[in-house]
Amino acid sequence: MKLYLAPMDAITHQAFRNLVGRFGGCDEYFNEMINASSLLNNGPWEKYYLFDGPEPEKLVWQLTDKSGEKMAAAARIVAQLNGLGVDLNMGCSAPQIAKTGAGIAWMLKPVEETAAMVRAVKSELVNAAKDGSREKRLSVKLRLGNEEYTEEKLHNFCQMLIDEGVQLLTLHARTQKQKHSRHSDWSAVQHLAEKFPQIPVVLNGDVKDAASFEAAKKAAPNAAGIMIATAAAQKPWIFRKLRIASGECKDDAGCFDALQLGLDFILDVERFQPKEFWKTRLQRFFAFYCLNFSFGHYFQSSMINASDNEDARKRLAEYFEKCPDDRMKRL
Numbered sequence: 338m339k340l341y342l343a344p345m346d347a348i349t350h351q352a353f354r355n356l357v358g359r360f361g362g363c364d365e366y367f368n369e370m371i372n373a374s375s376l377l378n379n380g381p382w383e384k385y386y387l388f389d390g391p392e393p394e395k396l397v398w399q400l401t402d403k404s405g406e407k408m409a410a411a412a413r414i415v416a417q418l419n420g421l422g423v424d425l426n427m428g429c430s431a432p433q434i435a436k437t438g439a440g441i442a443w444m445l446k447p448v449e450e451t452a453a454m455v456r457a458v459k460s461e462l463v464n465a466a467k468d469g470s471r472e473k474r475l476s477v478k479l480r481l482g483n484e485e486y487t488e489e490k491l492h493n494f495c496q497m498l499i500d501e502g503v504q505l506l507t508l509h510a511r512t513q514k515q516k517h518s519r520h521s522d523w524s525a526v527q528h529l530a531e532k533f534p535q536i537p538v539v540l541n542g543d544v545k546d547a548a549s550f551e552a553a554k555k556a557a558p559n560a561a562g563i564m565i566a567t568a569a570a571q572k573p574w575i576f577r578k579l580r581i582a583s584g585e586c587k588d589d590a591g592c593f594d595a596l597q598l599g600l601d602f603i604l605d606v607e608r609f610q611p612k613e614f615w616k617t618r619l620q621r622f623f624a625f626y627c628l629n630f631s632f633g634h635y636f637q638s639s640m641i642n643a644s645d646n647e648d649a650r651k652r653l654a655e656y657f658e659k660c661p662d663d664r665m666k667r668l
């Protein structure tokens with residue numbers, strides 16, 4: 338069973354992926370979504386979205402945009418880079434994305450329009466491989482659909498994607514408006530995987546520990562893999578834990594220094610993110626990470642209020658001085 342790091346905006350940049358990597362990594366790392374229009378405008382920050390570490394051969398570039406032409410032009414750019422594949426974001430239901438025609442809007446537009454976009458992206462990936470380099474895999478991350486979703490509609494949509502050359506599907510099995518309080522429907526992933534055995538179908542949603550990992554595998558035994566977002570943001574070591582739990586790797590009873598991990602992350606943010614992003618990237622990550630500790634909410638609000646990186650370092654050190662038992666953490 339393959340393990341995938343989910344794309345998370347402002348989180349799954351290289352500094353965060355390095356944290357996942359130091360615990361043994363995962364099978365594929367999805368980059369945070371890249372806005373195709375911004376990439377094409379070649380703004381000052383775009384190069385930071387194109388770092389490919391820590392394991393470039395396992396990196397998947399996720400693209401988002403409302404324009405099919407721009408998606409294809411951006412695919413032409415990332416097709417020249419390292420990486421395993423290109424993923425099309427058809428799952429994001431945040432209103433500021435969906436309302437513009439991006440994310441889940443691609444599931445709801447006239448199907449010919451979406452088919453044309455996928456065809457144009459595919460053709461860029463095929464063209465880029467004409468020099469003999471390996472063609473990048475084309476994948477789509479999607480939801481069930483909007484509130485009028487039926488399995489038949491979803492399957493017809495996925496049939497179109499496959500006909501246009503999509504080679505892997507990740508299903509976050511919630512509808513457009515379903516919030517996280519409602520459990521995602523893993524049986525829909527199983528039905529999709531049964532319907533399309535010719536391609537890998539990946540399950541996403543609500544896998545957060547060994548118990549939910551086992552339950553998800555049981556509910557969708559035909560899924561090719563499991564993609565994890567929120568739980569990985571909180572515990573970048575989750576993939577190692579799941580491998581230990583399923584007997585794929587040895588439990589070395591290892592501990593890590595949670596203060597050092599936080600400090601290393603800040604240093605990597607300084608290396609791999611533009612200065613203008615430092616504050617928000619630290620806030621995003623520490624909002625999840627701090628919840629691992631005894632006084633998680635207090636720690637979280639302290640880190641979110643850090644004025645700059647030096648202050649964040651100071652606040653990290655202060656927390657572990659006050660709570661020394663939290664510092665050496667077992668996986």
Ligand SMILES: Cc1cc2nc3c(=O)[nH]c(=O)nc-3n(C[C@H](O)[C@H](O)[C@H](O)COP(=O)(O)O)c2cc1C
Nearest residue numbers: 343344345346369370426478509542543565566567
């Ligand atoms: C902070 C955050 C940022 C996200 N950004 C993206 C994104 O850039 N692209 C995307 O397809 N999904 C994005 N998602 C959705 C996740 O990839 C995933 O589908 C969702 O969180 C469900 O998985 P989980 O239960 O493991 O968290 C984001 C989720 C979170 C929490």
